[in-house]
Amino acid sequence: MIAPNFRSAENLAPSFVVELSHFTGPLDLLLSLIRDEQLDIYDIPIARIAEQFLARISTLGLDEAADYLEMAARLLRIKAQMLLPRAEGEDAWEDPRAELVRRLLEYQQMREVVDLLERRGEERRHQFPRRWVPQAADITPINAPLSLSLGELLAAVDRVLRTTKEPTLHEVIPRALDVNGAMVTVRAVLAMRRSARWFDLVGRDAEPWQILSVLLALLEMAKQGELRIAQHHAFASVEIRRDAVSEAA
Amino acid sequence: MTPLAKLLEAALFAAPRPIAMVALAALDVESSLAAVAAALDELREHYDVDGHGVELVEQGGGWQILTRAEFAEAIERAQVAVRPQRLSAAALETLAIIAYRQPIGRAEIEEIRGVAVGSVLKSLHERGLIDIVGRSEGIGRPLLYGTTSQFLEQFALRHLEELPRADELAIALRGAGNTAVVPE
Amino acid sequence: MTPLAKLLEAALFAAPRPIAMVALAALDVESSLAAVAAALDELREHYDVDGHGVELVEQGGGWQILTRAEFAEAIERAQVAVRPQRLSAAALETLAIIAYRQPIGRAEIEEIRGVAVGSVLKSLHERGLIDIVGRSEGIGRPLLYGTTSQFLEQFALRHLEELPRADELAIALRGAGNTAVVPE
Helix, strand or coil, X not given: CCCCCCCCHHHCCCCCCCCHHHCCCHHHHHHHHHHHCCCCHHHCCHHHHHHHHHHHHXXXXXXXXXXXXXXXXXXHHHHHHXXXXXXXXXXXXXXXXXXXXXXXXXXXXXXXXXHHHHHHHHHHXXXXXXXXXXXXXXXXXXXXXXXXXXXXXXXXXXXXXXXXXXXXXXXXXXXXXCHHHHHHHHHHHHHHCCEEEHHHHCCCCCCHHHHHXXXXXXXXXXXXXXXXXXXXXXXXXXXXXXXXXXXXX | CCHHHHHHHHHHHCCCCCECHHHHHCCCCCCCHHHHHHHHHHHHHHHXXXXXXXXXXXXXXXXXXXXXXXXXXXXXXXXXXXXXXXXXXXXXXXXXXXXXXXXXXXXXXXXXXXXXXXXXXXXXXXXXXXXXEEECCCCCCCEXXXXXXXXXXXXXCCCHHHCCCHHHCCCCCCCCHHHCCCCC | CCHHHHHHHHHHHHCCCCECHHHHHCCCCCCCHHHHHHHHHHHHHHHHHHCCCEEEEEECCEEEEEECHHHHHHHHHHHHHHCCEECCHHHXXXXXXXXXXXXXXXXXXXXXXXXXXXXXXXXXXXXXXXXXXXXXXXCCCCEEEEECHHHHHHCCCCCHHHCCCHHXXXXXXXXXXXXXXXXX
C-alpha cells in the first residue's frame, strides 16, 4: 500500500502509480514509512526501514533522484554502524540514529507549521482584496527614504539576463554538425526496419549537436525522396519510413 | 458613521494592500492614534452588524478591507476576480522554515528539508513572499532569506509572532508509534 | 442589507473595473435583472444615507464603488507623506547593469537594455546611487558610470565584491538547473 501523503490524502489516485511530487522529499517519505509501520521514532528498526525505503523509492521511480539516494546511503551507513560491536561501558555509546531522529523531529515540527499555513492560506484565498485602485499621483518628495532591497536589485539583474540577447553571456562550444554521419545511421536503421521512430535514431541523452545532425539528415533524405516522415496525430511520435517509391526503384 | 471612520473607509477602499496604523493616522493630523483605533472599531462593527459583503481585518502589518469568504465562490464563478494559485507542498515547507528561522541561508533550508530548494526559492521570491534580507557572516557569505509583509497578508497573519512558538508545537512523537506523525 | 446587495457589494469591491448590469446578474442565477437593479438601489442608498466614505456610481458602462471625492485629497496627501521612494523597473534594471558592468558608458547600457536611458541615468545620479567615474578611451570619449558608496550603503554591502557572484545569482534567482551567467 502506498502511504497517504500527510496533506492531501483525498487527492490520491487509487492506483499504485504515485507521482514524484507526491512526496516532498526523502524525509517526507521516511516519516510516512514510520507512520505506516507504527514505529517509535526514537527506536527505529533501521535495517527494516532502510530496506523498505529502498524498495519504495524503486517502486516510485525515485531511485535516480539524488536526494533520495543520499538518504538511502545514509540509512545503510547507520545500519552498518548499528552492527558494530559496542565498546565496553555502554554510556560511551552514541546511538548512530540520533542525528536522523533529530532531523525527523525537526522536519516533523516544520510540517506542523505547514499544516497551519495551509489552513490559514486556504481561508485567506476565499477573501478578495480591493482590486480597483485610483491612479496614485506620481509625486514623491525627493527626500523620502528610498525603498530598495537587494532582492529587488537581483530580480532586476534576472530580468535583464532574461530579456537580453547578450552574445558574451553564452559560452559557445564549437562542435561541427555531422549530417553525413547521421545519414549513414538513419540508412542503417532503415535497412533493418521498415520504419523507425525518432528515439530509435537519437538517444534520449543525445547532445544538441547530435539531435541537430539527425534532424538535418532526415530533412535532407526526405527532400531527396529516400524516406517519408509522418506524424499521425498531434504530439504523436514521428514515424520515419523508407520511401515506397525509392524502395521499388 | 463618524467623519474619521468615513475617511478611513475611503482610504481603505483605495488600497489593494493593508495600510499600517501609522499611515492611517497620517490621514488626519488632528486625530490621535487612539481616535483612529476607535474609528477602526466603529467601522469594523458597522460592517459586522449592518451585514455587509466586506469586512475589516487586521493583518500583514496593517488594516485591510476584504470580501467575506461566503461570496468567494460566486465572485470567482462570475469571473469578477480570481483566487491566487495555491502554493505547492514544497513551497509551503520552504516558506515555513524561512518564517521560523529567518534570516536563513539556502544550505540550512536544504538541510532541514533534505532536498535542493533553488527553484522553490526563486518562485517564492517572484511571488513576493520572501526576500533577500542580507548576507551571512559565514564562509562564502551566503545570501539570507526572510519573509515579507505579503507573506503575512497572504496567510492572514497580523505579525510573525502570531505563528506558534517552536516550543508550542506539539512534538507528539515520543511514545506510542501511531502518534508519531502529524495529525491529519 | 439583503443577501443580494451584500453579494453585489463584495463583487464590486473585488472587481478591477466597472461591472456591467448583465455581469452582475450572472453572480446569482436565481436573481432577475429587476432584483439586481433593486439591490443596487439598496446599496447606493445605504452608502448615501448611512454616511459612508464610498459611493456607488454608474460609469464606464458599468457599476463601481468609488471613494467619495471629498476624501480623495486627504488620502492622496497621506499617501505621499508615507510613501517611500521606489525605483521604477527601468531604473532598477539600469542600476543592475551598471553595478555588474562598471565602469560602463551610456551607449553600452542602451545596447543591453534596447532603449534610451538618458533620463534614468539622470534620476539615478540625482539619488546618489551612481556617479560619473571617468571617460572611455573610445570615440568621443564618452562618460563612464559606476555605483557610489551610497549604493553600497543602500544594500548594506561593505564593498562591491559582496554583490552576489554569477554562480550565486544562478542559485538565488533561477532554478538550479539553469546556468545564467552574469556579465563580469
